[in-house]
Amino acid sequence: MEALLALTIGAVVAAAVYLMLSGHLLRFIFGLVLISNAANLTIFVAGRLTQGAPPLIAEGADAPAALVANALPQALVLTAIVIGFGLFAFAIVLVFRAWTEVGTLHPDDMTLAEPRENGK
Amino acid sequence: MSWALALPLVLPFATAVAAFLFRTSPSGRLLSLAGALALLLAAAFLMAEVLSSGVVAGQMGAWPAPFGITLVADLLSAVMVLITAMVAVAIAAYAFADVDADMERLGFHALFHILIGGVVGAFVTGDLFNLYVWFEVMLIASFGLLVLGGRPEQIDGGVKYVALNLVSTIMFLTGIGLLYGMTGTLNMADLSTAVDGADQGLLTVVAMLFMIAFGVKAAVFPLFFWLPAAYHTPAFSVSALFAALLTKVGVYALIRMFTLVFDHDVGFTHTILLWVAGLTMLTGVLGAAAQTDFRKILSFHIVSQIGYMVMGLALYTPLALVGAVFYLVHHIVVKANLFLIAGVANRIAAGTELSRIGGLYKTAPLLAVLFLIPAFSLAGFPPLSGFWAKFVLVRAALDDGAWAIAAVALVVGLLTIYSMTKIWAQAFWEPHPDNWDPTLDDLTAREKASYLLPIAGLATLTVIIGVFPEPFVAFAERAAAQLLSPDAYVAAVLGGGAR
DSSP, X not given: OHHXXXXXXXXHHHHHHHHHTSSOHHHHHHHHHHHHHHHHHHHHHXXXXXXXXXXXXXXXXXXXXXXXXOOHHHHHHHHHHHHHHHHHHHHHHHHHHHHHHXXXXXXXXXXXXXXXXXXX | OHHHHHHHHHHHHHHHHHHHHTTTSTHHHHHHHHHXXXXXXXXXXXXXXXXXXXXXXXXXXXXXXXXXXXXXEOHHHHHHHHHHHHHHHHHHHHHHHHSOHHHHHTTHHHHHHHHHHHHHXXXXXXXXXXXXXXXXXHHHHHHXXXXXXXXXXXXXXXXXXXXXXXXXXXXXXXXXXXXXXXXXXXXHHHHHHHGGGSOHHHHHHHHHHHHHHHHHHHTOTTSOTHHHHHTTSSOHHHHHHHHHHHHHHHHHHHHHHHHHTSOSOHHHHHHHHHHHHHHHHHHHHHHHHHOOBHHHHHHHHHHHHHHHHHHHHHHXXXXXXXXXHHHHHXXXXXXXXXXXXXXXXXXXXXXXXXXXXXXXXXXXXXXXHHHHHHHHHHHTOTTSHHHHHHHHHHXXXXXXXXXXXXXXXXXXXXXXXXXXXXXXXXXXXXXXXXSOOOOGGGSOHHHHHHHHHHHHHHHHHHHHHHHSHHHXXXXXXXXXXXXXXXXXXXXXXXXXXXX
16 A cells, blocks of 8 residues: 555656646646645655554543554644645735736746846 | 743734734834834743753643644744844834835735744744744745735746745655654654664655755755845845845754754765855855846845855854854844845935945945945954854864865855945945935935834844854854754753653
């Protein structure tokens, strides 16, 4: 299961890097969404995968009796997803504003803040 | 104990809420300044606590470490919080004149204090994932501040800033995941011992992920391109705030992680850091030499100065870390001040492009003097703070036999003087190209006070550090000693001898 997930993460990262390097801001955002999910999966796998053992503690006990699933990575991933959602919402609006204000989504043509020498 | 730690975190967020509620009335900015002053008091209290009783740690929600989130302040954290609070006060006062009602209505003061809260959080947290959260808090507030106003240049610079910082964030997150998978803990003090049992080769790989992630934040070569693309576009208060604090949080995180956790293969990791430091200094200062805009020159100088701090970490001797800590504090004060001065120059001389302004020396000699202090300090003239910072670092390099990096540091100092004289000659010395004399008298008395008092305050601080360096160096020595032998830090977090 770990190997399968590791391969999945690799494939997602490859696709994300391809999108991010393709020279278009909208694709860059899609790549970013993909790669952030790859990072979340990494955390999830790093917490070890345990099947069919919910992290429940019996009444009266302080610790689970047997090996149970690790609950911490899920908390971390959840936090990362929530934060990522906010950041991507902002990034998408920013890209939209770039389209209306700057008039292009190709980073190479965005030279308002750093104009080229000898005019355009 | 934990109140001293929590208060500098609670105050900025409380102020942000209050300032947001009053964003349409003039009392919003007063609240903002009051909040910054309260933060300064809280930071001073934390500093007193750390000075008297050593490393202070508090467990949030009373979850024992390493299971809960730990807040912890050693001397380095405490001094960073204190200097952050000082810069916050200066910029909150400066914003009275610099930030217009439109930006205030859009929530400038709220975002400003959220950013300060994020920065303080990053300095006092003892938990790696919590550090990621504070980075995000800081980042989202900085996104907002950067594009506030929405001019096309801001959007353009903002896109690059946002894109590269998000990539760095994801690298950081991946690094956290892998480190957790290897050690089973995220508490930084616990990590410092837990990594001993991990596969050392893999650990170095993870260390590289962290180096790249923090390197983007700190704007080191070759990861700094987002900085000069964006820092000259927003309001001057925002530029000064970013220049003073954001990259320094990256440097702080580098110093923290590469003294506390990743000290297993110093020969490899810190050699890379040394190369990075040298190239950062050189590319930054050469980039600045090619620029002709007040703020763009200063932006590139942030990059070159970051190189000095990384150099202190990379040499990894006690004296070099003293230099890094000293440099960190000195640079925050000086760089914030230079951007604030650029703002005043822009206001009275109508521009920041050096060929289009001039004559400031003739009619605004006070501003000229106030510019000379941080500018010479940045270049490293005695007896200003920058001289001692560079002196300690170069001395450490020579003691260590690292001739090349010492030579680079000195040459970059010389080139810094070139950039500063360029600004001096064109903005202050030469007459204004349109044949009129910019003067401070165009400003109302209130504007003058709100512009010049923060600048004068920060300049005074620079002079004080320069003329009486002894206590500051002694302090940096203690902070560096704590960094190099983190036993007290680990004991304070994990409750002495528990492990």
